[in-house]
Amino acid sequence: MLEPMTRWEIKSIDEQQAAQLAASLNVSPIIGRLLLSRGIEETAQAEAFINNDKQDFYDPFLMDGMKEAVERIQSSIDNQERILVFGDYDADGVSSTSLLVRVLKKLGADVSFYVPDRFAEGYGPNKPALEKAKEAGTELVITVDTGIAAVEEAKRAKELGMDYIITDHHEPLPVLPDAYCIINPKKPGCPYPFKSLAGVGVAYKLAHALMGEPPGDLLSLAAIGTISDLVPLVDENRLIAYKGLKKINEGSYIGIEALLSVSGIDRPVDSEHIGFGIGPRLNAAGRMDHAEPAIHLMLTDDDETANQLASDLDQLNQKRKSVVDQMTKQALQQAEKQFNHGQKFLVISGENWHEGVIGITASRVVEKFYRPTVVFSIDPDTGLAKGSARSIEGFDIFQALSGVKDLLPHFGGHPMAAGMTAAADDLHILAGRLNKYCDVMLTEELMTPLTRVDCECKLDDITIDFIEELNRLAPFGVDHPKPKFVINNVQTSGLRKIGKNQNHLKLSFVDEELQIDGIGFYLGDKYAQITPDVKVSAVGELSINEWNGFRKPQILIEDLKVDEWQLFDLRNEQKIQEQLSGLPKEKSLMVAFDEQTIKHLNLQELKDEIFSFDEIDREMLKREYLVLLDLPYDKKQLQTLLHAEQFPKRIYAVFHHKEEHFFSEFPSRDHFKWLYAFILKQSPLSLSKMQTVIARYKGWQKETIQFMVNVFLDLGFVKKDKDVITVVPSPQKKPLIESRIYQQKQEQMELEDIFCYSSYRSLKDWFNQWRLEGDTIEEATSCELQGLY
Incomplete structure (x- = not known):
């Protein structure tokens, strides 16, 4: 038996409804099941989901404040007023800033941008930056991916005589900033039909409104920010990602091309390439230093500049990885001690840890121990600790931290992540209260990782044609992940460990003449836990393995289980x-x-x-x-x-x-009769001499002779005094089987036969x-x- 590493939650599907949906779309039945599992039930809805090319963007003027923003920006352009785009330092903020600057320049605006320093200024608009902008002659400030919570900063902009337009996608607070206008689909009363745009998605809608049509050249930037910010990849986000990836694959801005090159990404580019290649490099600038180089890369039209900036970002990303690895090693050591002591909420801290990557470190700890975690960087000079928290499926970390907000002077977040500050001296109190909360709220089931499985498939379902059909559901991302399938109780063959460190698993799933390869990255330890004769169940994604001109389907295994002993x-x-x-x-x-x-x-x-x-x-x-x-x-x-x-x-x-x-000689009844007669005739006699003589004469092993003598001793047929054997006069007649020694010899032979x-x-x-x-x-x-x- 092999227990799975995670809880497999397989969605319940109405098979008849799935078959009807698949038939109406002329797709395979499994595609129908997948669409149902994603909440897509109607034929028209499913057709729209599959056929991205036929979809249109929503009217940007459905967003509250859009009309006022366009009119004010157009007036500023007409009057050549100085405009400042105030952005954020993550990949979404970089993309948003670059996108809006590009469209405003295209419209002839006098525009510049400003992104705060994460370490010196912190997140969001700040008064000194606005005051500096006013001194430079700025008359209009437009925020992107930020500003919805900056009430005091909006007030200060108004006092300075600057108009202040907010474009953001974060959750509004009860009190909104007093701005010229606010564009945010989550703003109370906003009728826009899709609420989950990224910051760059809101900026793209503003560009759409300014241009009078969806600007195709800006879609690549919109896709990068949307995918990198991990917003739900559904509805209009899905359309932005799909069309943006298509634009990137056709050829996009020089800066994006340079990033693809240093990232080692070949076309076709998909959402994973953005999420794990482009996004981290754009994020690295703001995490390790300042985001400006990343924005300049997205704005430049010069090859040499682009290549240099892309190389710089790549080096920053390498540095970021090194810092994360070092911090993670220290954090995991702390986490292991807390985990082994039964702590359910891990509170980790270190002096002068890099604030830009504590969130990544927290994620690494959660991956390893699957416990809600907060990682703090302590400033020993001020005694303050800045923290970043990450949660597990089903546990609302924002709610948990809300119960200790008296220890957190600054705190914000959502169910899966949060940021905060605390006094370093209070961290042990914080840990105690959070763990007390978890003793009640965090069950054993929640502390077991969850894998959501879309549906079961058979080996004969796994074909190249089917996997290519699956790609019609791309791009994949948050709330629309790559489909995961389970195959149940299948025979395997060719089980082996592969890789330089032998830490990956390779096997084939076999059903009669059908054979599908499977590979499990970092599952090499399962090799010693699966015997060749058992049937295996596996969860994973499907892909096409292309090598040397050959293409064949394979399963990328994420988890395995064996139900039989x-x-x-x-x-x-x-x-x-x-x-x-x-x-x-x-x-x-x-x-x-x-x-x-x-x-x-x-x-x-x-x-x-x-x-x-x-x-x-x-x-x-x-x-x-x-x-x-x-x-x-x-x-x-x-x-x-x-x-x-x-x-x-x-x-x-x-x-x-x-x-x-088993392989030693077991004497027959005749052997015993002959030996007893010999002893009777020669008694008394030396056992050692007798063994030598009989072994030479009869060819018996000395151990066999010793065993037979022991049986006689056990039955009371003979006596032994040191090395001398004598016959017992008139012994009681007993069968050989009554000897305990005889029985044990037989038993041991049988045990060896069975078990050895x-x-x-x-x-x-x-x-x-x-x-x-x-x-x-x-x-x-x-x-x-x-x-x-």
Whole structure:
């Protein structure tokens, strides 16, 4: 048995409705199931979803404040007033700023931009920056991706005599800034039909309104900001991403081309390339230094400048990775200690940690331990700690932190992430209160990672044509992820570890003559947890593997499970300690019937985890993995171990034995008759001399002769004084089978036959027979169980 790493939540689908939807669209039935799982139920809605090229953008003037903004900007252009675009320092802010500056320049505006320094100024508009803009002659300020919460700053702009237009997509506060106008689809009363635009999406709608039509050349910037900001990739965001990616693949701005080059991204470019290649490099500027170079890159039309700026951003991104790796290593050490002490909410901190990447570090900790986490950077001079929090599925971290806001002078966020400041001296109090909250609100189920599966598929569903059909649902992103499929109980072959560090898993899923390859990145540890004979279930994404001109479908495995019990055959394994040391202590029961086995197998380092048969109690029998290091003295001992409340999920068979009873000579009745007659005739006689003489004369092994003599001694037929053997006068007649030594020899030979020299299949069949018939085992075993308990 192999437990999955995550909870598999498979969506329930109305198969009849899915089939009808697929038929109406002339697509495969699985596509119908996928559309239903994404909440797309009507044919017209599904056609619109699939056929992006036929979709139109919403009228930008449906957005409250758009008419006033366009009129004011047009007046400013006509009168050659100086306009300042005030942006943000993340990828969305960089894209928004670049997009609006480009369209205003195209319209002939006198425009410049300003982005605050993350470290010196913090987030959002600030009064000194506005005052400086006024001194430079600015008459109109337009914010992008920021400003909706800057009430005092809007007031200051008005006092300075500047008109102030806000374009933003963040949640409005109860009190809105007193601005010339506010463009935000989330603003109370705004009738715009789609509320989840990114900051760049709102800026694009303003550009659309100013130009009178959707500006195609700006779509590449709009797509980059939309995908990078992790907004839901549905509705108009999906249209922006689709058309923007199409524009990028046709050829876009020089700065984007330069970024694709330094990122090593080849066409066709998809949403993953943006999310993991372009976005991080644009973000790196604002995280590590200042966002200006990223904006200049998006605005330049000079090849040499673009290449240099792209190279600079790439270096900043490398530096960012290095800083994150170093901080993450330290953070994980703290997190592991807290995790091992049962903490459910991890509060991590370090002096002078880089504030620009504490959020990434928090995400890394969550990935490793799957616990809500906040990472603080402490300024030792001021005693203040700036923190960034990340949550897990189903746990509202904003609500949790709201309960300790008396310790957080500055705090904001949403259910999955938050930012805050606190006094460094209060962090231990903060941790205590958050963990007390989690003791009530955070269940074991929530602390198990969740994998949402769209639907089940069979191996014969997985074809190149089907995977290409899946691509009609692209682009994928937040709220519209790449489809995940489950295949259930399929035979595998060719299981092996691959990669430089042997940390990836490769296998094939087989059904009669059909074979589909699967690869699990960073799942190499599963190799030792899956036996070749079992059927495996897997969750993953489907892709096309192209190599040397050949194309074939494959499964990118994310998680695996085995529902049946497994037998791991370690009978010929040389590195036993290496195999066993990785087993979880709390799940494993390691048994050595002979205490010398630990020494013979060089398992001294594991001796505290190994138990003799007599040390085992009822609680130990509840463990899921049974490790049999050597042979029992009789089958009843093994049957006792297997007669637990639940049959083991895994059995590890080592069955070390120092004597090979099965291949040694077992004397017949005639052998015993001849030897007894010899002793009777020669008595008294030396045992050692007798062994030598008989071994030479009869060709018997000395061990066989010793065994026969021991049987005679056990039955009372002979006596032994040191090395001298004499016959007992008129002994009581007894059959050989009454000898305990004779019985043990027979039993050991049978045990060796079953457990040491049988094939894997025969050995598993024996355990399976016991598993199925264990409840009807002979009464003797039941008695032994009573004695054990």
